[in-house]
Amino acid sequence: xxxxxxxxxxxxxxxxxxxxxxxxxxxxxxxxxxxxxxxxxxxxxxxxxxxxxxxxxxxxxxxxxxxxxxxxxxxxxxxxxxxxxxxxxxxxxxxxxxxxxxxxxxxxxxxxxxxxxxxxxxxxxxxxxxxxxxxxxxxxxx
Numbered sequence: 001x002x003x004x005x006x007x008x009x010x011x012x013x014x015x016x017x018x019x020x021x022x023x024x025x026x027x028x029x030x031x032x033x034x035x036x037x038x039x040x041x042x043x044x045x046x047x048x049x050x051x052x053x054x055x056x057x058x059x060x061x062x063x064x065x066x067x068x069x070x071x072x073x074x075x076x077x078x079x080x081x082x083x084x085x086x087x088x089x090x091x092x093x094x095x096x097x098x099x100x101x102x103x104x105x106x107x108x109x110x111x112x113x114x115x116x117x118x119x120x121x122x123x124x125x126x127x128x129x130x131x132x133x134x135x136x137x138x139x140x141x142x
Contacts (some may be wrong), residue, residue, distance in 0.1 A: 006133070009066060013129050014117045024054035059084050063108035067137035083136060090131045098124035 028050035032042045035142075063071060063083065073079055102120035105111060 004084040005087045009133065010129055012066045016066055019061055020054035024050045027053045055088055058096035059087045062132055064068055067132060070139055087136050090136060091128065094124050094128045097127060
């Protein structure tokens with residue numbers, strides 16, 4: 001794969017990742033305002049549910065748009081959920097990596113958490129893209 005193809009796929013990845021961010025934010029807001037009334041509901045359960053909704057949204061965008069040319073049978077339910085399980089595990093690990101990067105940036109710079117989060121998202125986003133490109137949706141060698 002050449003640099004032009006990887007750059008184009010990265011652009012599609014960045015564009016579609018915004019859908020997951022929107023879903024995460026909206027679901028978190030809805031759950032924390034209308035469903036949960038306790039600290040554990042608002043700060044533990046709601047973020048977990050919203051994260052999983054965002055992961056599923058991003059996976060669907062990646063499966064059907066970003067890496068669609070690498071899916072042999074997009075109508076296979078078994079393949080969909082096998083890849084989703086792998087993506088979900090990867091996204092969870094990348095989330096933990098992002099949190100570590102965020103904390104390190106804050107430790108060394110003292111920047112505001114929002115700035116640290118944006119910087120950590122950029123770095124962890126590259127890891128997430130790499131996992132999709134070369135592991136989860138890797139091109140089959142024939």
